[in-house]
Amino acid sequence: GQNIDQPTEMTATEGAIVQINCTYQTSGFNGLFWYQQHAGEAPTFLSYNVLDGLEEKGRFSSFLSRSKGYSYLLLKELQMKDSASYLCAVRGPNAGKSTFGDGTTLTVKP
Amino acid sequence: DTAVSQTPKYLVTQMGNDKSIKCEQNLGHDTMYWYKQDSKKFLKIMFSYNNKELIINETVPNRFSPKSPDKAHLNLHINSLELGDSAVYFCASSQADRGGYTFGSGTRLTVV
Numbered sequence: 001g002q003n004i005d006q007p008t009e010m011t012a013t014e015g016a017i018v019q020i021n022c023t024y025q026t027s028g029f030n031g032l033f034w035y036q037q038h039a040g041e042a043p044t045f046l047s048y049n050v051l052d053g054l055e056e057k058g059r060f061s062s063f064l065s066r067s068k069g070y071s072y073l074l075l076k077e078l079q080m081k082d083s084a085s086y087l088c089a090v091r092g093p094n095a096g097k098s099t100f101g102d103g104t105t106l107t108v109k110p
Numbered sequence: 111d112t113a114v115s116q117t118p119k120y121l122v123t124q125m126g127n128d129k130s131i132k133c134e135q136n137l138g139h140d141t142m143y144w145y146k147q148d149s150k151k152f153l154k155i156m157f158s159y160n161n162k163e164l165i166i167n168e169t170v171p172n173r174f175s176p177k178s179p180d181k182a183h184l185n186l187h188i189n190s191l192e193l194g195d196s197a198v199y200f201c202a203s204s205q206a207d208r209g210g211y212t213f214g215s216g217t218r219l220t221v222v
Contacts, residue, residue: 033210042200043153045210085151097143097166098211100153 004101006088011107012078020073020104022088033098034062034073035087043087047073075106083108113137116201116214123191124222131186131217133201139212140205141165142184144176147198147216159184191221 003025012018024032031050035043049055049064049071061074075082085103092099116133123129135142143166144156158166159178173189184201198218202211 035210037151042213042215043211045212048210087153097155097158099155100145102150102152 004088004090004099006086006101006104008102009105009107011109014078014080014108014110016078017074017076018078018106020075020086020088020106022071022073022101024069024071024088024090024101026069026090026092028093029066030091030093032062032064032071033089033091034060034071035089035100037085037087037103039084046086078108080108080110082106112215114201114203114212114214116199116217118217119215120218120220122220122222125191125193127191128187128189129191129219130188131199131201131219133184133186133214135182135201135203135212137203137212139203140181141203142178142181143202143204143211144184144186145200145202145213147200149197153200157184157186188219191219193221195219196221 006022033048034046036046037043047062049062052064054063059076064071085105087103088101089098114135141160143158145153146156147153155168156170157176161181162178175187178184198216200216201214204211
């Protein structure tokens with residue numbers, strides 16, 4: 001099975017940088033995803049890592065180390081609209097199924 | 111033009127009733143999913159279909175029955191609703207072993 005850990009809550013200041021960590025133990029690995037979910041809305045896809053290293057997409061970057069079972073999501077130049085829950089998800093070997101962490105609620109303050 | 115659409119958005123019903131939620135995707139994806147998000151915001155997979163074939167059936171009461179008439183549609187029927195079924199149900203689709211999920215807007219089910 002999959003076991004995914006991420007912090008429950010984080011707070012950061014507008015304009016700053018924040019790093020949200022995710023660690024996982026898995027019986028099979030087929031990629032790691034980050035999703036953003038605003039309150040009352042559906043999750044939206046942010047990033048995908050299947051090989052070790054850093055993937056950059058605008059203000060958001062995601063890093064993966066498969067040997068350490070570790071990923072992080074880096075958000076730069078924080079904006080108030082970045083206040084949301086950030087979900088780490090690991091895809092196992094079973095035909096596309098992703099297991100989600102409990103999510104990290106990020107609050108951006110002025 | 112919605113990529114993954116599910117209906118209804120809100121559903122309030124009494125215990126013991128039977129209800130259905132519908133989901134359709136126009137992305138050409140071959141895999142569709144039902145996830146349940148409880149009050150603690152934990153997203154848990156329920157079912158997955160690949161090209162109309164059931165491939166994932168997690169430990170879900172058999173009161174829940176998915177149905178996929180074609181690869182663009184995945185419906186969820188729930189019999190004898192219980193208070194504990196109250197949650198947000200998300201439909202999602204993906205191209206089986208690559209790319210992330212595209213989620214529908216969710217169905218907030220409240221059982222009273």
